Amino acid sequence: MWRYKRFERHWTKGADRLLTVAAEAERHYVRDCAVPPTDVTVVGNTVSVEAFDPATPPAPAVDGDSFVVGYVGSFGPHRGLETALRGIAAVESGPPEVRLLLVGDHDCPVGRRLRELAADLGVEDRVTFAGRVPFDDVPAYMAACDVCLVPHDRTPHDPRRPCRTSFTSTWRWRDRSWSRTSLR
Structure with missing residues (x-):
């Protein structure tokens, strides 16, 4: 090092x-x-909202009657996806059924550990590992979600410190359109 x-x-x-x-x-x-x-x-690693057309139909990744919690990104060890899995396990399911949609390259050591953890927690039937999808398809996967999360548990830039992510606003997909909601 x-x-x-x-x-x-x-x-x-x-x-x-x-x-x-x-x-x-x-x-x-x-x-x-x-x-x-x-x-x-x-240079912020953010998404251009213009790329998300409200008319985009949701990807058929999960049952349309479920409440879908989604994540789109890499499966690095600092991403906190274990926390998301444990959260799904802690939530009593439905109706509506609560599902976790994970979009990203899960054919890696972290992805394999996440699959094992889902099985250990008994939630593998409520977790969809969609895999890596083309960038142009990402809006459809996000449209399939009721809420998207970024559960980072620590930052790779300073692994001694836990990541204290604070959200001041979020983009929400509701009634077929994106709206910005202030959390302050």
Whole structure:
């Protein structure tokens, strides 16, 4: 690990500019790699709402009568998907039945552990592992969800600290259209 850190410090100092998608990474580069703050730019890893047409029909990934909790993204160890599975197990089902839809490449060690955990928790019949889908199909999978979540349990930029995600607003799919809801 120390070699990686040394190479990281060397290459980040020599860069004209650093782009990152997370403020935690920006703080890491400034604090741990001695990169001047003016040389780091955070470009949010967010979705263009315009890409989501309210007329998009939901993907047929789950039963239409279920309450669907969804996740779209990578299956890294810091994503907190174990928490989502445990949450589904803790919720008494239906009606409506509560289901978890996981969209992303689950053919990896974390995905295999998640499948085992779903079986151990007895919820494999309420969890759909949709796998990786083409980017153009993502809006349909999100339209199939009643709520989407980002259950990060820690950040890879500072694994000593738990991720304290705070949501100030969310986009909600309701009555066939997206609306922004403030949570403040």
